[in-house]
Amino acid sequence: MSKEVKLFLGPNHPGMHGNSSVHLYVEGDTVVRSRLVPGFLHRGFEKLMERRGWMQNLALIPRICVPEPDINEMVYAMAVEVLTGTEVPERAHWIRMIILELARIASHLMALGGVGGSTGLYTISHWTLADRDRILDIFEKITGARIYHMYIVPGGVRKDLPEGIESEIVELLDYIESRSDEFENLLLKNRIIRTRTEGLALLTREEALEIGVTGVGLRATGLPYDIRKIDPYARYDSVVFDIPTATEGDAFARFTLKYYEMMQSIRILRQVLEKMPAGPVNAKISSGSALRWRVPEGTVYTHIESSRGEYGYFVVSDGGERPYRINVRGASFPQGLYGVEKLLAGTRIEDVALWLTTMDFCPPEIDR
């Protein structure tokens, strides 16, 4: 006769990464069954996007994914450009790459801080969040806001970079690289973190492909699958970078890969700042006022590589001034819902928060 106790790691929990709850059935200290309950952040985005014009949606869209809002603007702009057949000017592609890679570094820094918070070692989160704030200062100088930028628009970017920003970005990259020794000492060679995360949340290659995990979770099993190399967008095929992979497939491998990806992003940014040409940054989508754009009829699915995995929009247009249907594919949908049911059995209660942090779990992408 089993003695199962029902526990809920409810929405109001300091270890929960966001606002979502996990229902656990435990025996002693070990989890036997589990189930994720999403829906606390549901706003009905897909219905709201059908009621606003193509240009007005740009104010709504960044709020779907809170830690890294620029990916939403990028896939929306790519979808509208495919449907209207617009050609984006050369300089705009390179500026988009700067914004996307800076957003990727900021999101990885926040995820590493989350690992520190889940293990109780708060020095890590203080350091990474302070460094992330410097990136938000650069965003404020380029776009005008810290978190929700609304800078990447269909047709290019909203306006050109301000004077002297290139040298500031190079200064910031030098600063982050100079901290790499301290980060490695604190994160990768730290005995406490290694003991807690090695062997946790093991994912084999077959399981990852069956569940549909993308991003760092898939690369930690040995497959070098990255959408920037396989299905390139912007000008990622003109810069040189590596894709770090690992073979163990556990939590330690995953966040080590995040750290090395951050260093690769710095390498990409240095090349972009050298190779960027001059020129216009904006192309017109259709004649007339921007609030009355008409997009021709069609269906398209565009996706990019975000810091958590494959992020995509499915856009249907019927030739009018408003979208007919937009569906958002969040990167955490498969690994959050199916992964929690299948893989959480066998971990201890105190490791559940750490499991969720290293599995790239972000509730607003699931609930929309």
Place this chain on the structure above:
Amino acid sequence: MNSMNEILGEVTTIAGELSVKEVTARESIVSVEASRLNAVLELLKRRGFSHLSLITGVDRIKDGIFEVFYTLFRWETGETLLVKSSISRDEPVISTVMHLWPTARFYERDVHEFFGIVFDGNPDLKPLILENWKEMPPMRKDFDPQKYSNEHFPDRHYEAEFLAEGGDENE
């Protein structure tokens, strides 16, 4: 590795006549009948399109049908296929694809909750995101969210404390 044209040729032999529309160089839309859908998806999975990105429902209220799209991606070459199939709006039933992709259980639950489409063979069609929802499925085109919001969630009324010369009256 077979090219896209060879694969589409094989699909035509199974599905009878087929309509293919190209969107970009690496993405195409394929329309099949609902009864041949599972055979087509199984063939595509065997030929390398093994990653299911998304299952989407679209409400075509003027034609009286629902369209269901399956987005498939092939990691080795970077190509995307959108497989489309139509069902009637009054009796929306379509078969499940859980035996090919286990994660489809959750995508289908999502589409069922928001459109009301029944996936035959999926044992788990309980509500996922909404709680205590008693109206019609909210993503259908005949549901008006503003009317629901005005009835259930009252707004704040602002008082105009002064009227500027030639200004508008506050609402």
Place this chain on the structure above:
Amino acid sequence: MSEERKSWEKVANMLRSRSLWMLYYCTGCGAIELPPTMTSRFDMERLGIGPMATPRQADILLITGYLSTKTLRRVIYSYEQMQSPKYIVGFGSCTLNGGIYYDSYATINKLDLYVPVDLYLAGCMPRPEAIVSGFTALMSKIDKGEANGWKEYQEKNDWYKRNQIEALGEVYVHDEFHE
């Protein structure tokens, strides 16, 4: 007796305002600006405010942004579990008038119909400097004895309950822990 009580209330308000514990519950998207406020760059702890894990020992409930109906039920549970005196800060424009989701079928439009609010911070979203200045305004309000939302909730309880049931249907949560 009542003179002693009044001067004791003054001293108590002064002490309460200088050592507030904030319930760390991220109810919406405004919560992304809370970690920079709590860590070393903007440092909320020099004002005496720190994060707390359980509702039983917290003083401030911060509603960061919009509230969907599913979260509102849990917020009402958490608010009723907190011990008096307790304060609520409405954070962001969505608590004022629905914000950018004014026509959504899942979010509420005016927060102080359901729980009593002591201070509102407008913005989408408020910067960390705005959060710090909002908290100093709350502290001076408590010092003067004007932040009495918790007393209002007890006196006008019927009115709040009627509004909650009209928006939510029922406040009781039906899942496997409450059957």
